Amino acid sequence: xxxxxxxxxxxxxxxxxxxxxxxxxxxxxxxxxxxxxxxxxxxxxxxxxxxxxxxxxxxxxxxxxxxxxxxxxxxxxxxxxxxxxxxxxxxxxxxxxxxxxxxxxxxxxxxxxxxxxxxxxxxxxxxxxxxxxxxxxxxxxxxxxxxxxxxxxxxxxxxxxxxxxxxxxxxxxxxxxxxxxxxxxxxxxxxxxxxxxxxxxxxxxxxxxxxxxxxxxxxxxxxxxxxxxxxxxxxxxxxxxxxxxxxxxxxxxxxxxxxxxxxxxxxxxxxxxxxxxxxxxxxxxxxxxxxxxxxxxxxxxxxxxxxxxxxxxxxxxxxxxxxxxxxx
Numbered sequence: 108x109x110x111x112x113x114x115x116x117x118x119x120x121x122x123x124x125x126x127x128x129x130x131x132x133x134x135x136x137x138x139x140x141x142x143x144x145x146x147x148x149x150x151x152x153x154x155x156x157x158x159x160x161x162x163x164x165x166x167x168x169x170x171x172x173x174x175x176x177x178x179x180x181x182x183x184x185x186x187x188x189x190x191x192x193x194x195x196x197x198x199x200x201x202x203x204x205x206x207x208x209x210x211x212x213x214x215x216x217x218x219x220x221x222x223x224x225x226x227x228x229x230x231x232x233x234x235x236x237x238x239x240x241x242x243x244x245x246x247x248x249x250x251x252x253x254x255x256x257x258x259x260x261x262x263x264x265x266x267x268x269x270x271x272x273x274x275x276x277x278x279x280x281x282x283x284x285x286x287x288x289x290x291x292x293x294x295x296x297x298x299x300x301x302x303x304x305x306x307x308x309x310x311x312x313x314x315x316x317x318x319x320x321x322x323x324x325x326x327x328x329x330x331x332x333x334x335x336x337x338x339x340x341x342x343x344x345x346x347x348x349x350x351x352x353x354x355x356x357x358x359x360x361x362x363x364x365x366x367x368x369x370x371x372x373x374x375x376x377x378x379x380x381x382x383x384x385x386x387x388x389x390x391x392x393x394x395x396x397x398x399x400x401x402x403x404x405x406x407x408x409x410x411x412x413x414x415x416x417x418x419x420x421x422x423x424x425x426x427x428x429x430x431x432x433x434x435x
Contacts, residue, residue, distance in 0.1 A: 110136050117144045120405050124211050129218045139211045141191075141227055142184035149313045150183040151176070152423045154281050156309055157290025159430040160302050163369075166295035171246070175293045179257075179286060185232040186261045186414035192224050193265035232261070246293055253289040257281070275336040278317050283310030301368060308359045309426060311352045312419035318349050319411035323394065346390045348413060353383055356422060370433035375425045382418045389414040 110133050116122045119138035124132070124140065132140075154176045161167040177325075195214040213219040239254040261280050268274050287306035292298045321328065321335040322345045329338045338347035362377050363369045371397075406413045407408035 110389040143187040153286035154290045157287045161294040172292045175290050181235035188228045197201045282313040283307045287383045311356050315349045315352045315415040319415035322411045372432035373429035375429040379421045386414045386418045400428045
């Protein structure tokens with residue numbers, strides 16, 4: 108029977124389940140866990156920003172908003188599944204690697220076989236492509252190019268982009284111009300360079316989360332030959348990059364209001380400054396070797412990523428609320 112409590116847990120965090128618990132789960136709960144559903148929130152927010160900007164410009168279409176939202180969520184889920192399969196096959200996600208400690212890894216924990224994961228990828232990716240094909244057929248224009256770019260990042264983020272320091276720039280492009288700008292185009296039927304620039308403000312958040320995660324496992328990645336951008340830059344520079352990106356989000360938001368591209372309600376993000384201060388404090392020092400008593404056990408040993416995710420979640424909520432209040 109449906110396990111709604113697990114649905115909520117999987118959407119909020121990355122639950123730890125053993126084989127006995129896995130056997131009792133309904134199909135949707137399994138899919139949510141295998142897809143790392145909690146991070147799909149960032150994709151939901153990207154599409155919502157594109158929709159709100161379309162509403163602001165008076166060119167909103169609810170039908171296309173629903174389709175593009177569904178397609179992007181399925182594409183992100185496919186990427187997460189493919190990432191776990193690729194890293195497990197290449198021996199990256201093995202033993203006591205970070206990925207196995209902060210959440211259930213369905214392959215490394217023996218909950219699914221590789222053939223079963225391939226079927227998940229085929230079904231999830233196939234549905235994403237089906238939605239994309241519908242949008243290409245009905246919307247035309249640059250929709251095909253946007254779909255092709257999205258498919259490229261889904262297929263090649265896991266390997267080789269992540270291994271050669273291009274994973275982080277890819278996330279900035281995907282969660283910014285590609286998702287928000289692309290959502291706006293599909294919903295509105297027209298491209299907007301203004302929206303593409305605005306999208307970078309939000310995209311700095313997901314990029315900081317990835318930067319933080321790769322900083323958390325920098326030494327392990329270096330030993331395994333994964334040359335993420337934090338590995339290339341070194342830990343100190345990587346931590347500085349995240350702080351700069353987070354401060355830039357606020358400065359750029361203020362700039363949007365001063366330039367009258369958006370209304371003053373967008374300044375609600377300034378209510379998140381205490382979270383920014385906590386993030387800066389966490390990034391100014393080395394991560395602790397042992398989990399602090401007041402730190403959530405379900406995300407440990409992620410430290411920098413956890414602080415970045417908490418900040419991004421709160422900033423994104425206030426950013427969306429500001430857009431909605433500007434409309435009202």
